Amino acid sequence: MKQSPIDTSKEYKYGFVTDIENVKAPKGLNENVIKFISNIKKEPKWMLEWRLKAYERLKNLKEPNWQKPKFPKIDYQNLYYYSAPKSFENKPKSLDEVDPKLIETYNKLGISLKEQERLSGVAIDAVFDSVSVATTFKDKLTEKGIIFCPISEAIQKHPDLVKKYLGSVIPITDHYFATLNSAVFTDGSFVYIPKGVRCPMELSTYFRINASQTGQFERTLIIADEDSYVSYLEGCTAPMRDENQLHAANVELIALDNAEIKYSTVQNWYPGDKDGKGGIYNFVTKRGACRGKNSKISWTQVETGSAITWKYPSCILQGDNSVGEFYSIAITNNHQKADTGTKMIHLGKNTKSKIISKGISAGKADNTYRGLVDINSKAQNSRNYTQCDSLLIGNNCGAHTIPYIRNKNASSNIEHEATTSKISDEQLFYCNQRGLNQEEAVSLIVNGFCKEVLQQLPMEFAVEAQKLVGISLEGSVG
Amino acid sequence: MLKINNLSVKVEDKIILNGLNLDIKPGEIHAIMGPNGSGKSTLANVLSGKKGYDVSGKIGFDGNNLFDLPIEERAHKGLFLAFQYPIEIPGVNTTNFLKTSLNTIRKSKGLKQLDALEFLDIIKKKAAKLKIDEKILQRQLNVGFSGGEKKKNEILQMSLYEPKMIILDETDSGLDIDALKIVADGVNTLRDKKRSFLIITHYQRLLNYIKPDFVHVLMKGKIAKSGCMELAEELEKAGYEKL
Numbered sequence: 001m002k003q004s005p006i007d008t009s010k011e012y013k014y015g016f017v018t019d020i021e022n023v024k025a026p027k028g029l030n031e032n033v034i035k036f037i038s039n040i041k042k043e044p045k046w047m048l049e050w051r052l053k054a055y056e057r058l059k060n061l062k063e064p065n066w067q068k069p070k071f072p073k074i075d076y077q078n079l080y081y082y083s084a085p086k087s088f089e090n091k092p093k094s095l096d097e098v099d100p101k102l103i104e105t106y107n108k109l110g111i112s113l114k115e116q117e118r119l120s121g122v123a124i125d126a127v128f129d130s131v132s133v134a135t136t137f138k139d140k141l142t143e144k145g146i147i148f149c150p151i152s153e154a155i156q157k158h159p160d161l162v163k164k165y166l167g168s169v170i171p172i173t174d175h176y177f178a179t180l181n182s183a184v185f186t187d188g189s190f191v192y193i194p195k196g197v198r199c200p201m202e203l204s205t206y207f208r209i210n211a212s213q214t215g216q217f218e219r220t221l222i223i224a225d226e227d228s229y230v231s232y233l234e235g236c237t238a239p240m241r242d243e244n245q246l247h248a249a250n251v252e253l254i255a256l257d258n259a260e261i262k263y264s265t266v267q268n269w270y271p272g273d274k275d276g277k278g279g280i281y282n283f284v285t286k287r288g289a290c291r292g293k294n295s296k297i298s299w300t301q302v303e304t305g306s307a308i309t310w311k312y313p314s315c316i317l318q319g320d321n322s323v324g325e326f327y328s329i330a331i332t333n334n335h336q337k338a339d340t341g342t343k344m345i346h347l348g349k350n351t352k353s354k355i356i357s358k359g360i361s362a363g364k365a366d367n368t369y370r371g372l373v374d375i376n377s378k379a380q381n382s383r384n385y386t387q388c389d390s391l392l393i394g395n396n397c398g399a400h401t402i403p404y405i406r407n408k409n410a411s412s413n414i415e416h417e418a419t420t421s422k423i424s425d426e427q428l429f430y431c432n433q434r435g436l437n438q439e440e441a442v443s444l445i446v447n448g449f450c451k452e453v454l455q456q457l458p459m460e461f462a463v464e465a466q467k468l469v470g471i472s473l474e475g476s477v478g
Numbered sequence: 479m480l481k482i483n484n485l486s487v488k489v490e491d492k493i494i495l496n497g498l499n500l501d502i503k504p505g506e507i508h509a510i511m512g513p514n515g516s517g518k519s520t521l522a523n524v525l526s527g528k529k530g531y532d533v534s535g536k537i538g539f540d541g542n543n544l545f546d547l548p549i550e551e552r553a554h555k556g557l558f559l560a561f562q563y564p565i566e567i568p569g570v571n572t573t574n575f576l577k578t579s580l581n582t583i584r585k586s587k588g589l590k591q592l593d594a595l596e597f598l599d600i601i602k603k604k605a606a607k608l609k610i611d612e613k614i615l616q617r618q619l620n621v622g623f624s625g626g627e628k629k630k631n632e633i634l635q636m637s638l639y640e641p642k643m644i645i646l647d648e649t650d651s652g653l654d655i656d657a658l659k660i661v662a663d664g665v666n667t668l669r670d671k672k673r674s675f676l677i678i679t680h681y682q683r684l685l686n687y688i689k690p691d692f693v694h695v696l697m698k699g700k701i702a703k704s705g706c707m708e709l710a711e712e713l714e715k716a717g718y719e720k721l
Binding site for chain 1: 526529548550564575579
């Protein structure tokens with residue numbers, strides 16, 4: 001009997017290139033390139049020294065190699081570490097001065113930088129290769145004392161805050177990629193929520209890689225002062241290219257007493273083509289410190305893009321009664337690979353953490369959950385609950401769950417649940433009989449599987465994420 | 479509505495249906511009875527398009543060659559199968575599933591998509607009419623449903639999509655008398671001059687409430703005997719052995 005043909009030729013929707021003249025740092029990684037970046041960003045001396053210290057350290061580090069997805073050796077001397085549209089040599093003062101090509105790029109991505117066209121509840125910082133293009137709703141946020149700006153601007157205007165907190169969660173002596181980022185980071189967002197302020201809108205950064213042979217090294221720093229609250233979301237896309245591009249970001253979150261940070265990611269970097277050619281290496285270090293008592297950090301991630309995703313958004317639960325959460329959806333199709341999870345480090349008393357991970361694997365993809373729950377001897381009455389579910393589509397993909405559990409405290413408690421299931425032919429037949437085609441059926445079943453995580457996303461983005469879940473798996477059922 | 483010509487079905491060289499003929503006209507209700515393993519469920523599966531069968535013969539469905547249509551297009555064109563064992567789909571909310579299905583079917587007919595409120599209005603009325611507890615709508619699709627709840631959910635969907643050709647695959651088995659009446663009411667409410675039914679069952683019990691126009695006995699891959707209600711009554715008394 002005939003089956004409905006499945007259109008596998010649908011291309012990555014965000015794969016276009018913006019033709020724009022760039023200013024680049026000379027190719028390669030050395031002290032001069034770092035000085036070039038620091039200089040073009042008009043950074044104070046202390047910042048350059050900090051970068052160079054990281055670079056010194058980097059010389060003694062090696063790339064980690066314990067991860068499941070292996071990749072060809074990266075030639076760090078054959079990359080550009082800074083690339084920005086030429087029109088940014090003199091930074092545009094308002095949106096009217098920004099090159100229309102850039103505004104058009106964001107319009108094409110579905111992101112309007114004009115405030116009146118934006119969703120009223122979302123402020124956006126748009127980062128294009130190595131620079132921030134525009135930040136919306138700055139004035140409205142300033143009224144409340146909230147700082148939301150590119151990190152390069154914060155280094156100039158709010159040096160005390162940056163000095164105090166930058167590198168305080170991810171030290172420059174961390175692992176290879178984090179240290180590389182500390183040496184060469186270009187742009188990213190900076191957020192400071194003052195004491196007692198509840199941020200009235202979602203803050204959001206949209207990262208776009210455009211230039212070829214260029215790495216993106218974003219750096220984001222979010223500080224929630226006592227009794228404050230903020231919800232932040234990042235989204236990412238890149239053009240389709242045959243080469244693998246490196247994205248090595250560092251994100252640091254700091255929550256003080258009674259503060260809460262909700263950090264959501266919808267990652268849709270170019271995943272490579274059907275045969276696994278090209279795509280982004282997404283090697284990211286994200287770490288949050290619940291420094292104050294009763295503080296809370298919640299990570300939600302929807303990882304659908306990238307050739308390789310390698311990241312563990314983590315929480316260091318220092319403050320007593322602090323709470324860490326990690327909600328994750330990682331979808332891999334075709335030849336994509338993911339090794340992702342979290343680390344929950346319980347240091348304070350009565351600390352709680354919750355991990356909900358949903359891994360979906362289709363095509364020839366490989367998906368690994370790797371997570372650490374570590375309860376310190378002083379973390380009395382702490383709790384962790386972990387649930388890892390894997391869903392397989394087809395017979396050629398893989399799912400792996402690697403939990404590391406350390407409990408040095410007799411009054412604390414760790415629970416771990418894991419399941420692996422497959423979309424059955426019977427389920428697909430049932431959905432087909434009710435009028436859904438294969439792709440609609442897969443999308444519905446997978447969205448149901450991920451529901452607990454999708455519910456964590458801010459409402460404005462949940463619908464988009466649901467669609468993305470369906471699109472990422474197109475062509476996965478034959 | 480449905481014209482089956484010389485239908486033969488094999489699974490891995492085992493012959494299950496062997497030259498079956500059946501003509502169901504608009505507005506007619508046909509019942510198919512038969513012993514275990516006579517091929518009743520296979521017939522339902524082949525009509526709805528399930529894969530894994532080696533099929534020959536011809537089936538016309540409302541002006542189409544049925545075998546030209548993929549499963550979902552048969553559903554769009556009004557073919558509905560009430561499953562013998564409705565499938566569980568964890569995580570998928572029942573209301574959401576029903577709404578998505580209905581909107582997909584409506585879309586194929588060029589009808590406007592219903593939003594959540596419009597849909598809830600419709601489904602609540604349908605559930606009330608069939609005396610089906612609307613609590614099942616809030617649960618995950620068929621997950622943890624009792625046998626009766628699963629079958630009621632099928633009947634609710636049947637009344638929701640308003641199909642032209644309805645196949646009930648042993649919907650009555652395992653039901654208590656109250657649930658059986660709900661199934662029968664569901665069929666009787668939809669019964670009209672244009673809509674056709676094919677009711678597959680083991681027992682006469684359901685037919686007492688539905689009163690089919692024709693009763694067929696399926697044995698050894700063929701219709702062995704056709705008649706009216708009296709045939710069902712006869713079978714109930716004497717069994718299939720005598721045929």
